[in-house]
Amino acid sequence: MSKPRVAVHKFSSCDGCQLAFINLGEPLLVLAGLVDIIHFAEAGPLDENAKIDIAFIEGSISASHDIERLNKIRENSTYLITIGACATSGGIQALRNMADTKQWIEGIYANPTVIDTLDNSSAIKDHVKVDLELWGCPISKQQIITAIRALLFGVLPIEDKDKVCMECKRQQTVCVMVTKNEPCMGPVTRTGCGALCPSVGRDCYGCYGPAENPNTQAMANRLQGLGLIKDEAARRFLFINSGADAFHQQGTRMKEAD
Amino acid sequence: MFFQANQLQQLLNTLLSKGYRCIGPQVRDGAIIYDSISSTEQLPRGINDEQKPGHYSLNNNTSSKYFDWANGPQAIKPLLFASRERLWESKQSDEGQISFELTEPETKPTVIIGARACDIAAMKIQDQHFLEQEFVDPYYKARRETLLTVAVNCSHPADTCFCHSTGDGPFVDDGADVVLTELDSGFLVDARTPQGKNLLEGLSLEDSTKEQLEESESIKANASKQKRQLPRFDIKSRLFNELNNDAWHEIATKCLSCGNCTSVCPTCFCHSENDVPELDGKSSAHYREWDSCFGQGHSYIHGITIRSETSQRYRQWLTHKFSSWHEQYGRSGCVGCGRCITWCPVGIDVTESLGHFEERRRD
Numbered sequence: 001m002s003k004p005r006v007a008v009h010k011f012s013s014c015d016g017c018q019l020a021f022i023n024l025g026e027p028l029l030v031l032a033g034l035v036d037i038i039h040f041a042e043a044g045p046l047d048e049n050a051k052i053d054i055a056f057i058e059g060s061i062s063a064s065h066d067i068e069r070l071n072k073i074r075e076n077s078t079y080l081i082t083i084g085a086c087a088t089s090g091g092i093q094a095l096r097n098m099a100d101t102k103q104w105i106e107g108i109y110a111n112p113t114v115i116d117t118l119d120n121s122s123a124i125k126d127h128v129k130v131d132l133e134l135w136g137c138p139i140s141k142q143q144i145i146t147a148i149r150a151l152l153f154g155v156l157p158i159e160d161k162d163k164v165c166m167e168c169k170r171q172q173t174v175c176v177m178v179t180k181n182e183p184c185m186g187p188v189t190r191t192g193c194g195a196l197c198p199s200v201g202r203d204c205y206g207c208y209g210p211a212e213n214p215n216t217q218a219m220a221n222r223l224q225g226l227g228l229i230k231d232e233a234a235r236r237f238l239f240i241n242s243g244a245d246a247f248h249q250q251g252t253r254m255k256e257a258d
Numbered sequence: 259m260f261f262q263a264n265q266l267q268q269l270l271n272t273l274l275s276k277g278y279r280c281i282g283p284q285v286r287d288g289a290i291i292y293d294s295i296s297s298t299e300q301l302p303r304g305i306n307d308e309q310k311p312g313h314y315s316l317n318n319n320t321s322s323k324y325f326d327w328a329n330g331p332q333a334i335k336p337l338l339f340a341s342r343e344r345l346w347e348s349k350q351s352d353e354g355q356i357s358f359e360l361t362e363p364e365t366k367p368t369v370i371i372g373a374r375a376c377d378i379a380a381m382k383i384q385d386q387h388f389l390e391q392e393f394v395d396p397y398y399k400a401r402r403e404t405l406l407t408v409a410v411n412c413s414h415p416a417d418t419c420f421c422h423s424t425g426d427g428p429f430v431d432d433g434a435d436v437v438l439t440e441l442d443s444g445f446l447v448d449a450r451t452p453q454g455k456n457l458l459e460g461l462s463l464e465d466s467t468k469e470q471l472e473e474s475e476s477i478k479a480n481a482s483k484q485k486r487q488l489p490r491f492d493i494k495s496r497l498f499n500e501l502n503n504d505a506w507h508e509i510a511t512k513c514l515s516c517g518n519c520t521s522v523c524p525t526c527f528c529h530s531e532n533d534v535p536e537l538d539g540k541s542s543a544h545y546r547e548w549d550s551c552f553g554q555g556h557s558y559i560h561g562i563t564i565r566s567e568t569s570q571r572y573r574q575w576l577t578h579k580f581s582s583w584h585e586q587y588g589r590s591g592c593v594g595c596g597r598c599i600t601w602c603p604v605g606i607d608v609t610e611s612l613g614h615f616e617e618r619r620r621d
Binding site for chain 2: 027030031033034145146148149152153158161162163165166169170171172173174175177178179180184186187188201212213214215217218219221222
């Protein structure tokens, strides 16, 4: 039986999520024995238009030619999985969705006519069907392993959509919000990072996107109670995952009310 | 009996020489937490805490006492009911045979020093849940059987404490092996079990004086003056008649549904289990970890999340803790430690929440 064929594609992104593959260490060798990696430009193999079983997509849709390329990948793939904040919610670059792109380009580049960009940076799911989303900025190695292993077993992985707080407390990390008044986004942010930031004494900044059932309004009220002005509190939502629905709505509502 | 304050190090030395791991309070990351200790220097001497809903901070004071503070975020629960542990592992041989192997819990004889009355009361409840039922939990049991408790009576309550109204404190009733009361000059000591008595070997014990016992009574009276208390109506009977009360929705507008309250609660025992297969698919580990009724998975059954809204999740927590808990364990699941109030990021106060359900007075 031939091995499942895997591709890793890149759109507008920093390459950090692809590094989650490359940095797998020993499991990368195991992975290479389980699947054929057909296309992965950053690691070497090139065959962008091949028919494949699992396509991982890093990056957001940001330029006009991206959409055509994405449609082809979707046609060629059985499963399509987004990896990271860019592919899943539009990423940090989606902050420009709230600005005048044309004005920015003219203000920054000496020769604006060579810049090909869409007005918005958008998530992959805004354009094609996505079978699984892996949130994070960047994603972790364990997310990759869990996803691939589940698909090899013939199922989709169980998604943990709980808040960061649950993992923080399992690690017995002292709450940075309660003890230090840090504007921690853990109570509305999806777990998966291992509560990394609070474990080193700083506040979560929401890089894994919204958890299930996030009470963003109560979170916003608390952030302001900690002394953040409304605009600062809005920016806690409008950051790495400004395009994720729950964060986008809360942040823009506060900006408009300001 | 009584021993001088300088004997405390002797107590630690004795325990360590007997091969015990000593767990005691210490300051870390802005809170008093429990971890291994070998010296009284590590104890939070001259430190007191300031707690209020959603807030916790430490201050230095001029006291020479070691235990002049109210509880931090943990106590005994993490030592006995592990926040995450492997229960078993399955392996598939090259011939396709599947075998299962139990993961034995690693234990070491342990003494926790500094646990409070609420912690001891909570441990007794968790004992009921994990040990005193038809199916005994072997992981909890292995750790429980190797744990001895040197409890300390509380000297002052935090703003969030209400153990006096649940009947679980501020002084230890039963369940601890040794109980200390810290006085200005030393400790009143009461060995409650034969194992507890063994722990005191080598200490220079003196008979306690009338003055010392009076000082202890005054400490108890002081620690009983608590700002918060449970409302005085029949909570157990009432809550299930209030399932459609608007108050649940009102609380839910503030609640982050983050699960911090249930994680710091010393009696909450809910957990989820999950499998972590190795990438090669030849073996898989089965884990158990703390879960919460505030998460989606807690009420997920066959494709449906039954309690999808925060109001339903908060209601689940309170109706279980204060009502159906009585049917399961013969008492309420709340020991009045106040942790859920302090460590709630938005400072929701459970005593206030319950107050919403007090019967309106009819004129």
